[in-house]
Amino acid sequence: MRGDCGMAQRPVIPRAITRRDDGIEFEWDQAGHRGLYPARGLRLACPCAGCVEEMTGRRLLDPATVALDVRPLGVALVGAYGLRVTWSDGHDTGIYTFERLLASCPCAACRAAPARPSA
Numbered sequence: 001m002r003g004d005c006g007m008a009q010r011p012v013i014p015r016a017i018t019r020r021d022d023g024i025e026f027e028w029d030q031a032g033h034r035g036l037y038p039a040r041g042l043r044l045a046c047p048c049a050g051c052v053e054e055m056t057g058r059r060l061l062d063p064a065t066v067a068l069d070v071r072p073l074g075v076a077l078v079g080a081y082g083l084r085v086t087w088s089d090g091h092d093t094g095i096y097t098f099e100r101l102l103a104s105c106p107c108a109a110c111r112a113a114p115a116r117p118s119a
């Protein structure tokens with residue numbers, strides 16, 4: 001008998017994560033689906049409590065305070081679900097979940113997909 005547990009939602013786990021000076025590249029599957037997330041865009045999307053108001057989801061981070069050349073200095077896995085990024089501006093409290101990252105994958109194929117409204 002095959003187990004039927006855990007079928008509802010497959011956890012999103014990238015095959016490879018590459019830190020680059022201009023961003024972080026995630027390789028999502030064996031078929032070569034990968035997305036390069038630009039450094040500053042990722043920094044501005046930081047989901048930590050200091051950057052986003054927890055209750056309302058309102059963004060507290062003022063983009064004007066983030067350097068144009070901000071870059072990731074280091075990345076560390078958080079459990080099997082996310083990634084913590086240490087930024088060149090000293091910020092390192094945000095945990096980016098793979099699920100959310102995949103949902104906002106910047107690769108050409110994902111951006112062309114009509115399913116997701118870009119709001």
Ligand SMILES: [Zn+2]
Nearest residue numbers: 046048051094
């Ligand atoms: Zn933050």
Ligand SMILES: [Zn+2]
Nearest residue numbers: 035105107110
């Ligand atoms: Zn993609």
